[in-house]
Amino acid sequence: MMACDRSDPSRSAPAAGHTLGEPMRTGASRDSFLAAYKADSLAYVRWSLPALARSALGAAENRGRYDLFLDLNPYYQRGRFDEDTILDVAIQIVEKASGKRGIMIVHGGDSKVHVLGAGTAFGNGNEDFSWLWVWRVEPRELHHDVKPSGVEILYVEKPESAGGLIWWDGSRYIWTQHGD
Numbered sequence: 055m056m057a058c059d060r061s062d063p064s065r066s067a068p069a070a071g072h073t074l075g076e077p078m079r080t081g082a083s084r085d086s087f088l089a090a091y092k093a094d095s096l097a098y099v100r101w102s103l104p105a106l107a108r109s110a111l112g113a114a115e116n117r118g119r120y121d122l123f124l125d126l127n128p129y130y131q132r133g134r135f136d137e138d139t140i141l142d143v144a145i146q147i148v149e150k151a152s153g154k155r156g157i158m159i160v161h162g163g164d165s166k167v168h169v170l171g172a173g174t175a176f177g178n179g180n181e182d183f184s185w186l187w188v189w190r191v192e193p194r195e196l197h198h199d200v201k202p203s204g205v206e207i208l209y210v211e212k213p214e215s216a217g218g219l220i221w222w223d224g225s226r227y228i229w230t231q232h233g234d
Contacts, residue, residue, distance in 0.1 A: 177229020
């Protein structure tokens with residue numbers, strides 16, 4: 055992919071007041087500008103991912119099936135989800151064939167990949183996490199109703215509604231309903 059050249063006027067931000075499809079002063083359409091800008095941005099996003107996440111997404115079994123979901127910020131979280139205390143990574147993904155959203159958790163110690171949602175049923179989150187717009191890593195001590203083997207858990211939520219706790223039990227991820 056080509057890096058964004060800020061010295062090229064056709065690659066800089068369009069002037070205020072331009073509408074979709076309206077020609078810019080350089081003759082390029084805003085559509086082509088946005089396409090080029092998005093491609094450049096995606097390259098930078100992928101470069102910003104932890105190496106563990108890049109490797110998991112690029113693996114042969116995942117490359118054609120999943121892609122990053124970038125409409126939720128942050129699009130990845132780091133935490134110590136399993137019992138080895140080595141940092142793991144959780145990334146927002148979308149299954150390419152169905153458009154269903156989910157979370158891919160990659161363990162730092164052994165690089166094992168766990169897909170929750172994104173076409174794979176998981177707890178009350180089901181197989182599509184399109185409801186998920188809030189997520190964060192929390193210490194296990196905040197939640198006395200679960201007994202994770204990891205140091206931290208993932209808290210996921212549909213805003214102003216219910217949510218869930220996603221935690222490692224030593225062999226698999228478990229969903230515990232939290233809220234409504």
